Amino acid sequence: MLITRRGAMLASTATLLGAAPLARPALAQSSPILIGWLAALTGPSSAPAIGFDRGVKFAADEINTAGGVKGRKIEIITRDTQGDPTKAVNAAQDMIGRKKVSAIWGPTNSGEALATNAVMARAKMPNMHPCVVDSLIDPVKYPNAFRIAPSNGQWDDAVRNYCLNILKVKDVAVVGDTTGYGTSAVAASVAAFKKDGANVTYQAQIDAIQPDVTPDMLRMKNSGAKVIVVWSVATGMEARLMNERDALGWDVPIVGHPALGSGDVRQLLEKEANWDKVYMVGYASCSYDANGKLPPQTTTFVAKLAGKVSLQDTSLWWVACGYDAIKLVAESVNATGSSTSDAIIGYWNGLQSYPGVFGTYTWTPEQHNGYPTKEVVMSQANSQKDGAFKLAPGYV
Amino acid sequence: MLSSILWTGLAIGAIYALIAVTYNVMFSASRVMSFTAGQVGMLGGVFGAWFILRLHMPIVVGFPLTLAACAAIGVLTELVAVRPVMAGLEKHLYVLSTLALALMLQQLTAIEWSTEPQPFPRIVGAGFVLDEKFWLPLAAGAAVILGLELLYRRTLVGRAFLAIAEDNYAARALGLPERGLRIASFALAGAIAGLAGFAGGQLLLASIANGPMLNFYGFVPVALGGLGNNRGAIVSGLLLGVFQQAANFLFGGVFVSVAVFAAFIVVLMAAPQGLFGAAPTRRV
């Protein structure tokens, strides 16, 4: 049975209603390993969490079918936070105090993570999350928090590198939406571009529900921009920008946030061709090489997913990342024989080039950003197939 | 640049104006202002996309079905949120009941449909002079104005609507079926909102975020034009649309909504009855 988006939501609701998630004291060796999952499954910006969720469930099933970790089964305790920091804090405290989980994966939105950091740090809860805001990771203030995906700085580096060194343009327009992420990402991006000697001809926030982006596009065109950098998860706005680019007959590349390549954007395009010359942040592990092949580890992973997890309406990297996160918790219990907080954090701190599906992670006590910058690449939006993409042209 | 502001402004203004007319029609029938007006507008777009794109119905079937569905929601508003409250002692609680219903509609759509904006089908398939996403709302607006004028002035039903709005007791004393007329009024209001959402679907996309947005921006022309005054609503709606686009061009981003809101408050404080409305009287 293919796990589709709507099905997953209904299924998870049913499961949670049916199961009685009472904390069981982890006394016996055969007691399950409880992993908390703070997922923004509904509400705005839910697409990533839905993708991660598929990987999470798949990993748990795979481990449990193989007998669990040292005889202990993995049990995922999911709470839908709806992207609301208030609910995220409540849920985190619930998992820490009542459910007594061994580790928490998530939350998936930076706004939520900013609020849950303090709660988790106080409880020394091992926390792995994919949120991008740079200030979230601080090994001194939050020794328990680890990032598994690139930080916004790493994304920004990849985009900037592509614009300046591969596309070889110096005049850039930087836009974002009016959300928290959009405003801060644009500010950081503009500062970094200027530092590298680029000429930022235009910068602005565009309201995601604004129906007509012509004024903004015209201003960008008139400012002499040779590339448009977009930092937003608002697929509606991004599609409008692409459509308007075609309406103006303006041949300019659009570079930026991974959401530029999502299925939601493609649906809203007036012509397939409007997706040309759109390059967004991607990952080496989830990119097709010149022969149309994924890297070997990913190919094996995709083969395992076939028939069990749908990749059509999501991104492969989300599924892979969720999978890796659960595996990392399981591995730490396997290697240390214990599921205490010190054991898990200690294990993660010592990982060197751990071969996950999504990336090759390295963490040290001083560095909690685990994703290697060289594995962040640029992808071509219109090459989407099974949730993965081709590398952008000019990319090595 | 100027023509872009003008045409987009007028098109969006037409959508706002139509929602304002929806508010007015609901008010005329019941002296109630309903929070569901903007939500039904949103549903016009969502239903259109659902029937035509997801269920693959042809447009000639999908469009009337959308209008019918929205009219039904209008009637639902009357049955569930208006009538029970008007029957009670505390008449002004309608604000809360319609708010509750509006929220329920929005959440249900978010869960069943999607939280992300979805594509809306092309209707005519060709633009002449202007793209159809601009002239469709304007055409819809013109059609509604003409239709309402004909209804209110030429038909008996239309005049009956006016009668129950003017003086409820006298109308009933004359034997007008007040209940039936009120339900018909709400159905009409729902259909107008649905038409607004459908005609504006390509511009606004089928998104639940349109609900609260249309609620507010559809209300501003009502406030400015004077409650119950359709002509004032149309003029104010078009002006609002152009003002909003001009503000967007001049400062863009976050400050557009601040500008609109500030203008709204200033005008209302100076003239609570609206620019075109009559001063309210108080019964002492």
Next chain:
Amino acid sequence: MRSRQTALPYLLIFAAAAALPLAGDDYVVLIATRAAVYWVLVSGLNLVVGFAGQLAIGWVSLLTIGAYTTGVVVARGWLGPLPALVVAGVAGAVAGGIVGLPALRLRTFYFAMATLGFATIVTQVALAWTDVTGGGIGIAGPAFPAPLDTPIGFYLFCLVLAAFCTWMTLNIAGSRFGRALVGLRDAEVAAEAMGVSKSRLLITVFLFSGVLAAVAGGLFATLQSYITPDAFTFDLSVLFFIAILIGGRGSVLGPLLGVILLTILPEAAAPLVAWSTFLYAALLLVIVIGLPGGIADLLDRRRRRKLPENRQIVPRPEFVASLITRRTDSPALIVFGLHLSFGGVRAIDGLDLELRPGEVHGLIGPNGSGKTTTLNVISGFYRPQEGGVRIGDAPLTGGPQTRAALAIARTFQTPRAIGEASVLENVMIGGTVEGRASFAETALALPRHWRDEKMLRT
């Protein structure tokens, strides 16, 4: 308005709340702290929505202002967290006043829309003003010094504040201000005729409410430890508002229970979180249609006794004399040369009248002869085109509120009673102008407030 409350339910609730930490569960303490913080805001909002009947739906804007004010003040090192709360309170008062001003001119639905617009604006500003608010990244909430930096310590602090706010709002609710607010809500014209100044009272209540909401915002910021604009959702506004409606307007206990219920509910039904707003809205609809009085109504029904059968209303003529003979020394009330037209209709065409103190005058005439109109002119509701009213030599100007202070008032052909208030409370509205205690003195139950109450009840 409910009949006189005993303190018992409140004592029970707060005692149970204080004992909560003994359960030793950080999660329970977190939820309880949240409920306490929300109640600080809702207790103030209750006066605006439940008592004054102003539909301020977008009140989360004040929570936002309070949260960011304390956050910024502490982050920049200007003040410590406790003084920062005071600063936030001031900001809240200002914002409350701004939000409240339109309430004086706009009708219900318009005002509700305006508050919604205001809430959107505040969020937009928080997002855009990156230098101050940190924009999308937000800022850290203020951290309190020990012992308030532990979950239990902070919880007890919030609980004390919540109890204090409950006490203050109870004082206001049971005072002439509370009665006047309800009077404005249910029978505005009659209340004004009794001298209730709508603008002064409403602005005072909005200021007070604003202070409480902003202080709640500061506490919220500490509770979350970090605030970003996306924490201040429309859902929160709806929650506050619905808590009051579910609790019952004109009550303090009801909304308190409402807040507790609505804070616990989403946690108890965690798997249904996607439906939570839908369920809140459905609950609101059910309450509005089925049980407009809310929880308070349910509680009250049990205590309402049936009126005794065969009761008699016995007039006590001996009191009439004391009421009327009070002002024999004042000059006469003189109506001179009164001409009043409504458009083309000549309502009063030259009227001269002298009312001497200690007399009872009857004004007799057929329908449409202008009797009520004359009363309205004397009470200050209408201004004549020619002529006027004076007491002795001093001409009377101003609206009905000013006339009441001079002991001029009117009753109405159709009774304008305040439905839920007791008979005694209805009558006490008449004495509103006689009260001397200010709003603040009433809130803090200072001696002058008790003297007022005693005087009005006897």
